[in-house]
Amino acid sequence: MSFSDYTKYDGLGLAALVAKGEVTPLELVDAAIERAEKHNPALNAIVYKAYDEARASAKGKLPDGPFKGVPFLIKDLGTKVKGWPRTSGSRFVADVVDDSDSLLTTRFREAGVIPFGKTNTPEYGITGTTESALLGPCRSPWNTNHIAGGSSGGAASATAAGIVPLAHASDGLGSIRIPAACCGLVGMKVTRDRNPQGPDDYDRAIGFSVDHVVSRTVRDSAAMLDAIGFPEPASPYAPPPKARPYMEEITKSPGKLKIAWSSETPNGRPIDPEVQAALERTADLLKGLGHELVPRGLGIDYKTLYRAQGCVSAANFAAGMGRLIEAKGREPAPDELEPLTWAAMKGGRRLTGDQVMWGWQTLRLLNREILATFETFDVYLSPVMGTPPPEIGYVDPVNLEPREVNKRQGKVFPFTPPFNFTGQPSLSLPLWQSEADFPIGMMFTGRYADEATLYRLAAQLEKELPWAGRTPKLWN
Numbered sequence: 001m002s003f004s005d006y007t008k009y010d011g012l013g014l015a016a017l018v019a020k021g022e023v024t025p026l027e028l029v030d031a032a033i034e035r036a037e038k039h040n041p042a043l044n045a046i047v048y049k050a051y052d053e054a055r056a057s058a059k060g061k062l063p064d065g066p067f068k069g070v071p072f073l074i075k076d077l078g079t080k081v082k083g084w085p086r087t088s089g090s091r092f093v094a095d096v097v098d099d100s101d102s103l104l105t106t107r108f109r110e111a112g113v114i115p116f117g118k119t120n121t122p123e124y125g126i127t128g129t130t131e132s133a134l135l136g137p138c139r140s141p142w143n144t145n146h147i148a149g150g151s152s153g154g155a156a157s158a159t160a161a162g163i164v165p166l167a168h169a170s171d172g173l174g175s176i177r178i179p180a181a182c183c184g185l186v187g188m189k190v191t192r193d194r195n196p197q198g199p200d201d202y203d204r205a206i207g208f209s210v211d212h213v214v215s216r217t218v219r220d221s222a223a224m225l226d227a228i229g230f231p232e233p234a235s236p237y238a239p240p241p242k243a244r245p246y247m248e249e250i251t252k253s254p255g256k257l258k259i260a261w262s263s264e265t266p267n268g269r270p271i272d273p274e275v276q277a278a279l280e281r282t283a284d285l286l287k288g289l290g291h292e293l294v295p296r297g298l299g300i301d302y303k304t305l306y307r308a309q310g311c312v313s314a315a316n317f318a319a320g321m322g323r324l325i326e327a328k329g330r331e332p333a334p335d336e337l338e339p340l341t342w343a344a345m346k347g348g349r350r351l352t353g354d355q356v357m358w359g360w361q362t363l364r365l366l367n368r369e370i371l372a373t374f375e376t377f378d379v380y381l382s383p384v385m386g387t388p389p390p391e392i393g394y395v396d397p398v399n400l401e402p403r404e405v406n407k408r409q410g411k412v413f414p415f416t417p418p419f420n421f422t423g424q425p426s427l428s429l430p431l432w433q434s435e436a437d438f439p440i441g442m443m444f445t446g447r448y449a450d451e452a453t454l455y456r457l458a459a460q461l462e463k464e465l466p467w468a469g470r471t472p473k474l475w476n
Contacts (some may be wrong), residue, residue, distance in 0.1 A: 006031035007162040007475070010217040010468075011070045013225075014165060015112065017145065018069035025058035025069030029114055032071035035163045036117070039474055041408060042144050043055040046117045047076055047135050048085055054116030063326045065112030066223045070332040072113035073167040074105065075155050076135075077121040078203065079211065081105050089123040089132040089151075092336040093324060095109045103232055104211055108168065111227035119154025122397060123338050124317070125209075127405065128413040129156060129395045133338055138393045140182055140436055141474035146389045149179030156183040161474055166215035172208045174384075174416025177428035181384035181441025184430040184470060185214045186221050186458065191239045191449045192423030194225070196232040206312055207237065208420040214438075215459030216468060218458045221232050222246035227449065231356060239423075240385045240449045254456035257291045259283075260373075261381035266306065271386040278440045279383050286381070289460065294377060298370055298418065305366050311351055311359030318348025343402040359397035367422045374424075374447045379385075379457065383439040384441035386414045388434045415443060429458055430467045437473075 006028070009017065017023040033051050040046045054071070062068050074081055077088050080098035082105075087094045103107070108115065120130050120138040130138035130153025138153040140146045141161040148157040152169035156179030156316060157165045169176045180187025180369040190212050197204050215221045226245045231238040261283050263271050270276065281294050325331055337345070374380070393399075395408045419426040425446050432440040446454045463467075 001130040006035070007090060009165065011067050011165040011215065011220045014070050015067050022319045025062060025114060026055060028056050029058045029071050030117060032116060032163055035157070035161070039141070039161045039163060040158075042474060043139050043141060043148070043157045043161060044136050044324060045138055045148070045154040045170055046073065047120045048118035048204070049085060049119050050116050057114050062114070063110050063112050065110055066227055068112030069462045070113050071164050072108065072115050072120045073117050073155060073158055073164050074115050075117045075121055075152055075168050076118040077125045077151065078170060079104050079168065081115060081118070084118060087134060088125070089121045089135050090337065090341070091134045092332045094134055095470060099361070103198055104228070107196060107228040111224060119152070119158055119274065121151045121154060122342050123153035125153065125172060125175055126340055126344065127397045128409055129172060130179070131392065131396055131398060133398045139392065140389060141472035142183065143473065146391050146438070147182060147395070149182035149389065151175040152179045153182075156180055156185055156187075159214050159216060160184055160472055162471070164234060166213045166220045167266045168211065169214045170209055170211045171420065173420055174413055176212060177416050177426060177441070177443060178413055178427040180214050181430070181439060183214075184439030184467065184472070185216060185428075186218055186430070187428040187441075188212055188221050188225070188451065188454070189419065189426045190225060190229065190424045190451060193235050193237045193442055194239050194451070195227070196235070198232050198234065202323065203316075206316045207423060208313070218250055218455065219247065222250050222455050222462070229429075231322055232462040242452060245393070246451060246455050249452045249455045250459035252268070252456050254453060254460055257378040257453070257457065258294060259286055259291050259379045259381050260294045260377040262295065262297035263383060265386065266302035267410065267414075271383060271414070272388065274388060274434050275383045275386060275440055279381070282381060282431055282442045285461075285465065289464065298373060298380075300366055300369055300418075304362060305418065305421070306361035308359040308366065309417070311355050314344055314348035315351050315356040315359075316348070317344050321345045332451045338397050340397040340402045340405050342403055363421055368420060370422050371424075371448060378447070378453060382415045382443050382444060384428045385412055387412050388436065388438040388440065419445050420446070424448050427454045427458060429461055430458065430470075431461065431465055433470065437447050
């Protein structure tokens with residue numbers, strides 16, 4: 001396989017070549033490594049290389065999963081890979097090496113992929129940009145002066161650059177959808193606990209975070225969810241089972257959907273005109289496909305929503321840091337955490353028990369309000385981001401004051417968090433490009449546990465407005 005042929009296929013396409021005997025897994029791994037060595041110096045997407053291990057795996061017997069022989073990358077946050085470091089983007093735990101695989105890693109391997117490295121993430125995945133003091137900034141292959149998004153920025157950057165056809169990603173407040181939008185990819189935030197996170201998932205206690213992949217095609221996302229998305233033993237909140245494989249869903253028409261759409265932001269301020277225009281074009285496209293479009297927002301008390309979420313998230317983070325501190329046997333040194341991380345941990349420590357429980361109670365009531373609105377329509381459409389991807393340094397958790405970081409994040413990333421709170425599936429699709437040739441992602445959110453409708457709609461839009469042929473500047 002030549003270097004250029006490798007990028008012509010998505011993950012399922014590469015696996016089909018392996019199945020036919022037209023290419024070997026080792027050839028695919030070597031092609032991925034070749035592209036990584038060519039492009040990663042400009043991107044800083046891959047922060048740990050396991051090339052020899054991957055080559056050894058490629059020469060051995062691989063599971064007969066749908067992605068047999070396909071090179072793959074794991075995000076350097078939360079998910080364990082035996083013998084690999086897990087820094088979480090933090091100087092405080094930069095020396096952690098895991099002695100076992102997470103269940104998620106095991107399922108990825110059973111799907112047939114060959115992990116060959118770990119991808120860049122901000123410290124503890126806190127920001128919507130991937131810039132940390134330990135790992136450095138991750139850059140977009142569309143323009144390396146701009147962000148790849150976060151916290152799965154490394155995964156999205158590597159996938160968009162053609163190093164891999166899909167990569168592991170996770171999403172706690174938008175961390176799959178934001179980088180997918182920044183880099184022109186498909187990014188499904190699955191229903192809460194649809195994919196495994198155990199057995200040691202204490203840091204996911206509040207249920208906001210999920211794991212899946214970013215990919216260049218809808219079918220790769222659907223096929224991977226079919227492969228790994230089934231209940232794990234002792235899952236506290238296993239979601240309702242799917243009706244049929246998602247690979248079947250993408251072959252079916254979505255029918256006529258009632259789609260609510262809005263650019264409503266938490267602070268009421270308008271979004272970037274290019275993003276607003278892209279949203280309106282999306283609504284027109286959907287009308288042309290026969291769907292019913294209803295202009296309406298969520299109409300919730302955003303101020304109270306984020307105040308409640310802040311209490312819960314800060315307490316959870318402080319408790320998680322307490323476990324790391326206990327394992328480490330000491331508090332972090334002043335230079336081992338970034339300012340935003342220090343602020344989150346100290347803020348969580350100051351909270352009282354009744355403040356945290358008020359947050360939980362209020363979130364539950366507001367989640368009910370959000371979920372109730374979905375009884376009146378099938379899908380909710382909004383942009384993923386409020387602006388095109390900003391330059392590296394605009395949302396800088398290393399050098400900016402925490403309050404300024406959060407203010408800028410509110411401007412750039414206003415849309416994604418509510419559906420982490422409710423646990424609903426929410427999907428970013430790369431429908432448009434800005435005048436400066438940056439991807440503009442649109443977000444489609446479904447009813448609880450209804451990835452099926454989103455995948456059917458995504459397949460329809462992929463056929464109507466194909467994006468696979470769009471490639472970034474950093475490609476050849």
